[in-house]
Amino acid sequence: MVKLAQADGWDVWCIATPSAVEHFLDLDALAALTGHPVRTGHQRAGQPGLPKAAAVIVAPATYNTINKWAAGIADTYVLTQLAELTGLGLPIAVLPFVNTALAGNRVFLRSVAELRESGVAVLFGEGGFVPHPPRTGGKAMESYPWHRALEAVASAGQGEQFGPNTT
Numbered sequence: 511m512v513k514l515a516q517a518d519g520w521d522v523w524c525i526a527t528p529s530a531v532e533h534f535l536d537l538d539a540l541a542a543l544t545g546h547p548v549r550t551g552h553q554r555a556g557q558p559g560l561p562k563a564a565a566v567i568v569a570p571a572t573y574n575t576i577n578k579w580a581a582g583i584a585d586t587y588v589l590t591q592l593a594e595l596t597g598l599g600l601p602i603a604v605l606p607f608v609n610t611a612l613a614g615n616r617v618f619l620r621s622v623a624e625l626r627e628s629g630v631a632v633l634f635g636e637g638g639f640v641p642h643p644p645r646t647g648g649k650a651m652e653s654y655p656w657h658r659a660l661e662a663v664a665s666a667g668q669g670e671q672f673g674p675n676t677t
Contacts, residue, residue, distance in 0.1 A: 511569060511656045512543050518660060523560055525549045527575060527588045551587045565663035566595055570607030570654065573618060580621035580628075596628050601666035603631040603659040606639050607651075613641035631662040 515522050522544045526535055537548045553559055568575070575589070584590040595602060604625065612618055613634075622632050633639055638658050642650035 511567065511659070512540070514656055514660050515567075518664060520564075520660075521561075522546075523549070523563075525560075525588050525591060527572075527586055529572070529574075549587070552590075563595065563600060565601040565603075565666060566592075567603050567605070567659040567663060568592065569603075569605035569656065569659050570651075571604045572606075573608045573612045573615075576604065576606060576608075576625070576632075577617060577621045580624040596625075596630060599629060601631075601663045602629075603633060603662035605633045605655065605659040606641075607647070607654065608639075608641050609644045609647065610641045611644050633658050633662060 512522050512524070523546050524540055524544060526537070526548050528550070531537065531550050535548070537550070541547050549560060568579075578585070578589055579592050579596075582593065584593045592602070606613075606622075608618065622634050625632050633655070639655060
């Protein structure tokens with residue numbers, strides 16, 4: 511995702527959830543790639559603030575992150591930032607990463623609808639992320655459609671409107 515965004519001229523800054531830090535990301539490699547430290551928590555004294563974002567991509571977005579965000583739960587730095595940026599109407603594209611069992615949960619489907627109603631481009635279903643069978647996430651990641659999220663936020667700069675009641 512970072513390389514795709516940089517190839518399109520974006521200056522990429524990353525914010526990571528505690529789970530991503532613990533289980534998935536190599537923070538040093540990501541910082542080297544972006545040229546910026548990965549933010550994992552609130553700004554500390556003396557730490558420079560994040561620049562004003564032109565757009566946000568949330569990917570891969572887990573079941574938990576999507577449900578908490580849609581419910582207004584801001585118990586992590588990432589969720590606090592998402593709550594604020596959603597309220598500002600900033601272009602946000604979210605690319606879920608869930609299996610078919612989680613995707614079929616009514617709570618998840620309500621969360622997707624809520625985020626869309628709030629103006630977030632949720633790239634779920636045909637043309638975005640299509641859920642995979644349980645326990646096949648590793649294989650599904652091989653064809654994860656990172657480019658779809660980038661296309662969604664790039665189109666915002668070409669006249670597509672983001673904000674409440676748009677996607």
